[in-house]
Amino acid sequence: MKKYTLSMLLILLPACLLTGEKKIMIKSHQDAIALLPTTTQQIKKRAQQAMSESKKALDEIIAIPSEKRTFDNTARALDTASLKFNSLTTPIQALEYVHPNKEMRETAHEQSIMLNKFSIDTFGYNLPLYEAFKNYYKNNAPREKLAKTERYFLDESMKEYKRAGLNLPEETRNKVAQLSKELAQLSQEFSANIAKDTRTLAISKDQLAGMSDDFINALNKEGERYIINTTYPIYIPIMKNCTVEATRKRMWELFQNRAYPINKDLLEQIISKRDQLSKLLGFDSYAHLDLDSQMVGSPESAEKFLKTLIQKADRKEAKEFQRLKADLPTTIKLIDDKIQPWDKAFIEERYKEKHFNVDDEKIAQYFPIQNTLTQLLDIYQQFFNITLSEIPVSGLWHEDVKLIKATKKDGAVLGYLFLDLYPRDNKYTHACEIDIKKGQIINGSIDPTVAIVIANFPKPTAKKPALLKHNDVVTFFHEFGHAIHDILGATELSSQAGTSVKRDFVELPSQILEEWMYDSEILKKVSSHYKTGKPMPEEMINKIIELKKFNSGGFVQRQGMLATLALQYFKNGEQKDLDEILKNTYNSIIKHGLFDSDNHFYASFGHLTGYGAKYYGYLWSKVFALDLFEEIKKHGLLNPEIGEVYAAKVIGKGGSDDPNNLLRDFLGREPNQKAFLRNLGL
Numbered sequence: 001m002k003k004y005t006l007s008m009l010l011i012l013l014p015a016c017l018l019t020g021e022k023k024i025m026i027k028s029h030q031d032a033i034a035l036l037p038t039t040t041q042q043i044k045k046r047a048q049q050a051m052s053e054s055k056k057a058l059d060e061i062i063a064i065p066s067e068k069r070t071f072d073n074t075a076r077a078l079d080t081a082s083l084k085f086n087s088l089t090t091p092i093q094a095l096e097y098v099h100p101n102k103e104m105r106e107t108a109h110e111q112s113i114m115l116n117k118f119s120i121d122t123f124g125y126n127l128p129l130y131e132a133f134k135n136y137y138k139n140n141a142p143r144e145k146l147a148k149t150e151r152y153f154l155d156e157s158m159k160e161y162k163r164a165g166l167n168l169p170e171e172t173r174n175k176v177a178q179l180s181k182e183l184a185q186l187s188q189e190f191s192a193n194i195a196k197d198t199r200t201l202a203i204s205k206d207q208l209a210g211m212s213d214d215f216i217n218a219l220n221k222e223g224e225r226y227i228i229n230t231t232y233p234i235y236i237p238i239m240k241n242c243t244v245e246a247t248r249k250r251m252w253e254l255f256q257n258r259a260y261p262i263n264k265d266l267l268e269q270i271i272s273k274r275d276q277l278s279k280l281l282g283f284d285s286y287a288h289l290d291l292d293s294q295m296v297g298s299p300e301s302a303e304k305f306l307k308t309l310i311q312k313a314d315r316k317e318a319k320e321f322q323r324l325k326a327d328l329p330t331t332i333k334l335i336d337d338k339i340q341p342w343d344k345a346f347i348e349e350r351y352k353e354k355h356f357n358v359d360d361e362k363i364a365q366y367f368p369i370q371n372t373l374t375q376l377l378d379i380y381q382q383f384f385n386i387t388l389s390e391i392p393v394s395g396l397w398h399e400d401v402k403l404i405k406a407t408k409k410d411g412a413v414l415g416y417l418f419l420d421l422y423p424r425d426n427k428y429t430h431a432c433e434i435d436i437k438k439g440q441i442i443n444g445s446i447d448p449t450v451a452i453v454i455a456n457f458p459k460p461t462a463k464k465p466a467l468l469k470h471n472d473v474v475t476f477f478h479e480f481g482h483a484i485h486d487i488l489g490a491t492e493l494s495s496q497a498g499t500s501v502k503r504d505f506v507e508l509p510s511q512i513l514e515e516w517m518y519d520s521e522i523l524k525k526v527s528s529h530y531k532t533g534k535p536m537p538e539e540m541i542n543k544i545i546e547l548k549k550f551n552s553g554g555f556v557q558r559q560g561m562l563a564t565l566a567l568q569y570f571k572n573g574e575q576k577d578l579d580e581i582l583k584n585t586y587n588s589i590i591k592h593g594l595f596d597s598d599n600h601f602y603a604s605f606g607h608l609t610g611y612g613a614k615y616y617g618y619l620w621s622k623v624f625a626l627d628l629f630e631e632i633k634k635h636g637l638l639n640p641e642i643g644e645v646y647a648a649k650v651i652g653k654g655g656s657d658d659p660n661n662l663l664r665d666f667l668g669r670e671p672n673q674k675a676f677l678r679n680l681g682l
């Protein structure tokens with residue numbers, strides 16, 4: 001996952017500031033380290049500096065007389081200001097995720113909220129700044145000789161201004177601002193309700209039949225009863241393995257009703273206000289507004305994309321269902337030839353056990369963390385023809401954190417990457433990548449990127465090696481892929497650098513790289529048994545590859561259903577019957593799953609606020625990722641020649657061109673769904 005901190009807001013709203021000598025330049029690894037404040041005073045000082053310098057720089061842009069406006073003193077000056085602001089503030093946000101000290105996290109949190117508000121008011125809803133920019137765009141820009149990337153920057157920024165409502169008369173603009181604030185508040189409450197929902201069940205030991213002793217012993221107890229809740233480490237294993245149908249059913253009901261009914265009312269308000277907002281901004285619906293800035297362009301084309309894909313998935317899913325049906329556990333009953341929702345994971349798990357005989361733990365024995373990380377970095381070095389070397393440093397926010405320097409073969413530094421890979425109390429619990437300083441090309445040379453990769457892998461101890469699950473290996477490769485996108489993606493305008501791309505494109509480069517971890521030659525290279533040092537046997541590798549296709553039809557149906565649901569909820573119309581739409585969408589797409597009326601999943605579908613109508617983006621980027629991957633694979637997954645072409649034509653461009661053009665340029669044709677369908681056996 002790509003974690004957007006403040007910088008995202010500055011892309012959603014126009015990008016943006018600063019003058020020559022005040023530029024933050026990274027000349028050594030010490031400069032990279034120095035980006036991260038080490039005391040609470042320093043956090044506050046940097047926040048103040050970010051605000052006062054941005055204010056000053058933007059005021060200077062506004063003060064320029066119209067006839068003297070140029071790309072450099074207006075658009076580029078805004079870009080420079082934005083880079084400075086982000087380089088000072090994103091590290092503060094990152095500290096909130098990783099710093100072990102409570103005071104540091106709290107200060108970072110409170111300062112980030114303030115900076116967030118500041119950036120919206122000062123960079124986003126700054127009317128004089130918009131007027132200055134528009135004035136230049138309309139009057140002077142057409143006469144100036146500009147590069148294609150500069151024109152693209154101007155056009156995209158003007159579109160962002162329009163989507164933010166800056167072009168509207170004052171009264172409408174105020175309504176837009178009011179609705180946006182209300183929506184921000186409602187979205188925050190919606191997410192908080194999901195996070196706060198801690199419903200539990202207290203059940204006896206027999207109701208946990210099928211679960212391992214380790215699992216049961218780790219549960220909290222109330223007298224003789226065991227407490228189970230809806231967190232993933234408890235929910236998933238129970239749905240997969242508990243042999244008591246009543247337990248799975250109760251658990252499923254609990255899970256599907258998280259944040260219900262409280263979030264039903266909130267979601268209805270969000271849908272209604274987003275619809276009003278989109279109309280004020282001149283769009284047919286919120287989905288139209290939300291997708292206008294994306295690769296896909298419109299809800300109509302997103303729907304068409306999903307429909308085609310789901311149709312293809314249906315055939316495969318029908319086969320998957322027949323296969324499961326022919327081999328059902330004796331305790332399972334189908335209703336109207338459909339699987340009850342609380343039986344699905346259980347049935348699939350039994351089938352896998354019987355026919356695949358793969359054990360995650362056995363696979364993990366081939367991925368001891370040290371060797372695996374070394375091998376993964378080596379793949380990146382070979383394919384992209386770069387050098388990744390660890391720089392011994394101390395005094396970072398935690399002793400586990402490592403620093404990697406990325407250089408080109410000629411020695412030019414591309415970037416510095418902090419790796420914070422092990423879990424500890426109060427650290428961000430998922431995996432993500434954060435760029436804390438964008439790379440930039442200045443007079444032909446690179447001012448390096450600085451980024452952090454965060455993960456939570458098992459930590460080795462003196463007695464026990466840490467063994468990664470295959471899934472962890474894929475996760476690391478994925479997150480490091482975002483970092484590579486950032487370090488190879490330096491551009492002249494920092495707002496276009498690396499991962500500053502459209503939301504439905506940003507996961508594409510990382511999703512391509514995931515495919516390396518399903519290739520037999522690469523798996524042989526990466527794996528090494530922690531005792532014998534032997535690579536993974538062919539048979540095990542084949543099973544990993546085969547399992548990927550195991551329920552791909554059902555997977556696409558499910559993802560397609562979620563994406564369609566998000567589009568339906570944000571279609572034209574203020575009032576929506578949430579339950580009716582969920583039921584109809586589910587029944588029209590999920591062919592062999594029974595819809596249960598106790599399903600109020602939308603109340604905990606957190607992506608409805610953050611991603612809005614854009615949930616289709618998961619499948620969208622996967623489809624094009626696989627198209628590019630097949631092209632790359634023809635030349636070899638460790639072939640630096642194709643690696644360099646891919647870097648130059650796709651990730652190296654960052655967001656300086658429409659991604660549709662980047663894909664076309666690399667492929668030499670229009671991208672299509674064929675590779676995706678082949679890869680998933682559809």
Ligand SMILES: [Zn+2]
Binds near residue numbers: 482
């Ligand atoms: Zn990602």
